[in-house]
Amino acid sequence: xxxxxxxxxxxxxxxxxxxxxxxxxxxxxxxxxxxxxxxxxxxxxxxxxxxxxxxxxxxxxxxxxxxxxxxxxxxxxxxxxxxxxxxxxxxxxxxxxxxxxxxxxxxxxxxxxxxxxxxxxxxxxxxxxxxxxxxxxxxxxxxxxxxxxxxxxxxxxxxxxxxxxxxxxxxxxxxxxxxxxxxxxxxxxxxxxxxxxxxxxxxxxxxxxxxxxxxxxxxxxxxxxxxxxxxxxxxxxxxxx
Amino acid sequence: xxxxxxxxxxxxxxxxxxxxxxxxxxxxxxxxxxxxxxxxxxxxxxxxxxxxxxxxxxxxxxxxxxxxxxxxxxxxxxxxxxxxxxxxxxxxxxxxxxxxxxxxxxxxxxxxxxxxxxxxxxxxxxxxxxxxxxxxxxxxxxxxxxxxxxxxxxxxxxxxxxxxxxxxxxxxxxxxxxxxxxxxxxxxxxxxxxxxxxxxxxxxxxxxxxxxxxxxxx
Amino acid sequence: xxxxxxxxxxxxxxxxxxxxxxxxxxxxxxxxxxxxxxxxxxxxxxxxxxxxxxxxxxxxxxxxxxxxxxxxxxxxxxxxxxxxxxxxxxxxxxxxxxxxxxxxxxxxxxxxxxxxxxxxxxxxxxxxxxxxxxxxxxxxxxxxxxxxxxxxxxxxxxxxxxxxxxxxxxxxxxxxxxxxxxxxxxxxxxxxxxxxxxxxxxxxxxxxxx
Numbered sequence: 001x002x003x004x005x006x007x008x009x010x011x012x013x014x015x016x017x018x019x020x021x022x023x024x025x026x027x028x029x030x031x032x033x034x035x036x037x038x039x040x041x042x043x044x045x046x047x048x049x050x051x052x053x054x055x056x057x058x059x060x061x062x063x064x065x066x067x068x069x070x071x072x073x074x075x076x077x078x079x080x081x082x083x084x085x086x087x088x089x090x091x092x093x094x095x096x097x098x099x100x101x102x103x104x105x106x107x108x109x110x111x112x113x114x115x116x117x118x119x120x121x122x123x124x125x126x127x128x129x130x131x132x133x134x135x136x137x138x139x140x141x142x143x144x145x146x147x148x149x150x151x152x153x154x155x156x157x158x159x160x161x162x163x164x165x166x167x168x169x170x171x172x173x174x175x176x177x178x179x180x181x182x183x184x185x186x187x188x189x190x191x192x193x194x195x196x197x198x199x200x201x202x203x204x205x206x207x208x209x210x211x212x213x214x215x216x217x218x219x220x221x222x223x224x225x226x227x228x229x230x231x232x233x234x235x236x237x238x239x240x241x
Numbered sequence: 242x243x244x245x246x247x248x249x250x251x252x253x254x255x256x257x258x259x260x261x262x263x264x265x266x267x268x269x270x271x272x273x274x275x276x277x278x279x280x281x282x283x284x285x286x287x288x289x290x291x292x293x294x295x296x297x298x299x300x301x302x303x304x305x306x307x308x309x310x311x312x313x314x315x316x317x318x319x320x321x322x323x324x325x326x327x328x329x330x331x332x333x334x335x336x337x338x339x340x341x342x343x344x345x346x347x348x349x350x351x352x353x354x355x356x357x358x359x360x361x362x363x364x365x366x367x368x369x370x371x372x373x374x375x376x377x378x379x380x381x382x383x384x385x386x387x388x389x390x391x392x393x394x395x396x397x398x399x400x401x402x403x404x405x406x407x408x409x410x411x412x413x414x415x416x417x418x419x420x421x422x423x424x425x426x427x428x429x430x431x432x433x434x435x436x437x438x439x440x441x442x443x444x445x446x447x448x449x450x451x452x453x454x455x456x457x458x459x
Numbered sequence: 460x461x462x463x464x465x466x467x468x469x470x471x472x473x474x475x476x477x478x479x480x481x482x483x484x485x486x487x488x489x490x491x492x493x494x495x496x497x498x499x500x501x502x503x504x505x506x507x508x509x510x511x512x513x514x515x516x517x518x519x520x521x522x523x524x525x526x527x528x529x530x531x532x533x534x535x536x537x538x539x540x541x542x543x544x545x546x547x548x549x550x551x552x553x554x555x556x557x558x559x560x561x562x563x564x565x566x567x568x569x570x571x572x573x574x575x576x577x578x579x580x581x582x583x584x585x586x587x588x589x590x591x592x593x594x595x596x597x598x599x600x601x602x603x604x605x606x607x608x609x610x611x612x613x614x615x616x617x618x619x620x621x622x623x624x625x626x627x628x629x630x631x632x633x634x635x636x637x638x639x640x641x642x643x644x645x646x647x648x649x650x651x652x653x654x655x656x657x658x659x660x661x662x663x664x665x666x667x668x669x
Contacts, residue, residue, distance in 0.1 A: 009668055084667045134406040141402055145393050149664040150474055154456040155389050159403065162385065162449050166407045169438070173410040176434070177417060226668065233665040236475055244550030248536070248543075255538040316532025320589075323509050323528045324551045459512040 007083035009226050016219050023219060027212035034206030041198055053111045055203060059210035061104035064132060067097025067214065071139070072164050075157035085222070087153035088229065090160065091143050092221035096214055098136035105129055124174045131170045135163045149229065242326060242334055249338035263300040263343040264350060270296040271354040282359045289358035290368070290419035296354070297347045297372055298379060298408055304343055305383040306400050308335050309391040309454070318391070322458055328451040336377075336384040336447070344376035360423065367422030371435060375415040378439040381446045382407045388450040391457050410438055461486050462525060462628045463508070463597050467517035469652065470500055470507045474663025476515060476652035477503055483645065485597065487626040490619070490639055495647035501632035502530070504647070505599045508630060515662040527552075527595035529603060533586030537575030541566055541585055544574055549592040560591035563618045565611075579606040587615055591622075598622065598629040604637070612637065 006012045038055030074090035077083055108126060109119045120126070142159055146152035274292050278284055312318040321331050351372055352365050360368065386404035390396035414435040421428040461484040469479035477500030485491055493501045507514050508521075509528035535544050545557045561567045564584040574582065583606050590598050598619075604612050616637050619629060623641070631637070 084664055087664075131406055131409055134402075138399075138403045138406060141399055142389065145390070145395065145399050148459075148473055151456050151459060153664070155453055158449055158453050158456075159389060162407070162446075166410065170406070170409040170413075173413040173434075176431075177413045229664055230668040233474075233668045236473070236665050244547055248539070248547045251543075252536055252538055312534075314532075315534055315536070316530055317534035317536070319506075319509075319511060319528065319530050319532070320534040320548070321551070322511060323523075323526060324548075325524060325553070326551060459506075 004081070004083070007081070007085050009085055009230070012085045013223060013226060016223055020216065020219050020223070023212055024216040027209055027216045030205055030209030030212055032209075034202055034204075034209045037202035038199075038206060041202060044199075047115065050111055050114055051199070053107050054199070055206045057104055057107040057111060058203060059207045060100045060107065061129070062207060063210050063214045064097055064101040064104050064129065066211075067093050067100055068132065068136070068164070068167065070218070071097065071160050075160040078153055079157045079161075084153075084229075085226065087157070088225040089218065089222045090156070091153075092225050093218045094136060094140045094143065096217045096221065098133060098140060100210075100214065101129055101133045101136060105133065122178055124171075124178055127174045127178070128167075128171045131174070132167055135167050139163065149232075242330055245321075245326070245331065245334045246338055249335060250341060253338070253342045263303055264346050266303055267296050267300040267347055267350070267354065270299065271357055274358070286359040286361055286423070289355060289360040290364065290423055291416045292358060293351055293355060293360070293368060294372075294375075294412055294416040294419065297344075297351065297376060298405075298412055300347060301343055301376065301379045301383060302401055302404065304339065305387050305404065306390070306397045308339050308384050308387040310387070310396065313391045313457075318454070319458060322454070328454055329447040332384055332388065332447045332450040332454065333381075333443075336381045336450075339384065340377050340380035344372075344380055348372040348376060360419075363425055364419050364423035367428050367432075368419045371415045371418040371428070371432060374432065374435045374439055375411050378411045378435075378442045379408060381439075381442050381450075382411075385446050385450040385453065388453040388457070391454065411435065414438065461520075463519070463521040463630070465508070465517065465519050468504075468507070468514050468519065469516040469662070470503045470512075471515045471662035471666075472500065472503045474665035476662045476666065478647055478650045479516065479652045481517070481647075481650050485628045485630065487596070487628060488623050488641075490623055490629045490631060490642035492637070492639075492642045492644050493630065493632040493647060494634070494644060499647050499651060501647065502601055505601050505630065505632060506530075509599050521597065525596040526599060527590050527593040527597065528599045528601075529586060529590055530601045531605070533582050534589070535574045535577075535582055535585060538573065540571050540573050541577070542570040544585060545588055545592060548589045552593040552595070555592040555594045557592060560588040563591055563621075564588040564614055580608060580611060583607055584611055584614070587618070591618065596627045598627065598631075600629060600631045600633070602633055603631060604633060604635055 006015055035055055038052055041052065043049050044051035071090045071093050074086045074093065078087040078090065105126070108129075112121060113119050139156055139159060142156050143152055146155055271292065274288075275285060278288065309318060312321065322328055348369060351368055355365060355368055383404055386400045386407070389403060390400045393399060414431040418428040418431040418435060421431065464484035465481055468481040469476055471477060481504070483491065493504065495501055503512070505528065506512050508519055509526055510519075510523050511528070534548075539547070542557060542561070545560060549555050549557050558567075561570055564587055566581070566584055566588060569577065569581065574585065577585065583603075587603055603615060607615065612635070616639060619637070620639065623629065631642070
């Protein structure tokens with residue numbers, strides 16, 4: 001039993017159908033628990049109540065980047081091994097990732113207003129996320145524009161590869177361009193804690209919640225895409241017969 | 242290969258719109274900016290490097306969809322794909338032709354437009370150098386966008402959406418070099434980055450563009 | 460020794476198989492005329508033979524450097540003259556002289572005229588003259604006689620016969636009689652792909668999910 005078995009649409013539908021309710025349930029539980037716990041944390045002595053937005057901001061930002069990474073891996077699998085499900089999974093992940101990016105941007109702006117005194121600052125991190133959002137938009141638009149599904153999968157796959165390189169390149173170029181106000185990484189595996197445990201554990205929980213939410217949405221959307229493809233295929237066959 | 246380059250250049254000259262259009266657009270853009278931000282020389286001088294680079298970038302964008310669309314419409318692209326030329330070579334040559342028709346005139350005329358925008362004196366050599374180093378990357382990346390969107394209806398708009406994010410690093414380093422030149426700082430680092438991006442893009446993007454073209458020709 | 464052979468070939472368009480289990484071989488001097496109703500897959504088959512798209516199953520055995528493809532569009536640039544258009548393709552394919560090709564399709568007098576001033580039939584003749592400057596052995600022709608008058612069809616048949624006489628070969632999708640008694644006819648109707656038959660490799664998204 002290899003992992004490629006799930007590249008078969010029928011097997012994928014069966015397995016994902018079985019897993020989806022659990023993932024969705026886990027997402028709800030973890031998100032609600034993490035956000036509620038986060039809401040009950042004490043106020044930060046410097047940032048006050050605004051600190052609590054990190055329980056939305058950080059997980060969304062995390063999934064925004066991981067969403068693109070997933071699209072990259074799925075596109076590679078499609079381009080190399082021609083598994084149709086992986087192309088559809090990449091297609092399904094794009095809007096979810098784009099929304100995550102948007103959440104990260106908006107929560108960042110809401111937090112930045114009282115903290116930095118401005119809704120928008122051309123800070124490297126914010127700017128990179130804006131650029132990432134543009135890449136998501138282009139990717140989604142390309143999927144929508146190409147009529148033939150195989151060609152769309154190929155073209156978006158190539159775009160995703162090129163876009164990944166340039167998104168990374170833009171990240172460093174933007175760093176070079178403006179040093180920025182944004183605080184450093186909120187979480188770090190390196191010794192020397194940056195964040196107190198009061199905030200850390202609820203943050204971990206909501207990160208898990210967002211991850212499960214992302215997974216559930218992508219699974220759901222992939223299943224929808226597969227059904228849509230199947231419908232199109234059956235219609236096409238009908239027309240020819 | 243040489244024949245293809247000559248044909249593209251000849252078409253650009255004869256069909257019109259090639260050489261002149263991008264340049265005229267660049268001129269109009271640089272004329273409009275003072276209307277938008279006001280005529281104070283100080284303000285203009287400060288934003289001139291950015292305006293000139295953004296202007297060059299947009300002028301370049303204007304003619305991108307013609308790189309492959311015309312050849313796709315009249316069937317030449319099918320014939321070129323079955324010709325003894327490698328498709329990667331075709332892409333590179335067509336990007337080169339695009340650069341000669343739009344990028345090179347921009348490089349040459351940018352200093353004149355710099356005058357209009359009160360670009361400080363020490364910045365001129367860096368403006369020319371940075372555009373000369375950066376515009377080939379714009380053409381090659383644009384050829385990629387054109388290859389991806391060839392044959393699509395409403396391809397032009399999509400093309401801008403796909404290509405402009407790819408232009409971010411080039412724009413940042415290009416404009417930064419001019420800005421440093423304008424204030425008398427050393428523009429060496431951004432220029433080196435700019436050259437590195439252009440060289441990497443020249444070496445790698447034709448393969449991605451050719452792959453996209455093959456998909457679109459199926 | 461055949462110039463072009465296909466073995467158990469299946470071709471697809473839009474992710475659906477059109478024609479399958481196709482076998483034929485073409486020796487020097489032979490021509491194959493493809494017949495079949497519209498939408499059966501003649502164009503797709505020719506594009507697959509030309510290497511523009513991949514076969515879904517089976518193989519095309521040939522040297523890709525012996526193929527010359529001529530599709531529905533002629534690949535002409537309206538701003539260039541007849542001679543310049545042809546000269547470009549001649550240069551791309553290795554520099555065969557343009558004169559004989561122009562003469563063969565009766566275009567010599569139009570050599571200096573820009574392509575946008577040609578009639579549809581004259582454009583087609585120029586598109587066909589391109590084949591002569593490619594110097595390639597196997598011509599893949601998709602409806603070559605569209606918008607040609609009877610005299611021009613005769614010119615084209617003569618050019619084709621000359622090509623076959625020099626050891627060339629051709630695959631032609633056409634509905635009219637070219638006056639080539641030596642050409643073999645291949646009706647594609649019996650090779651039409653049967654929907655629903657289990658395929659070991661799906662042709663694309665549509666078949667994978669059907």
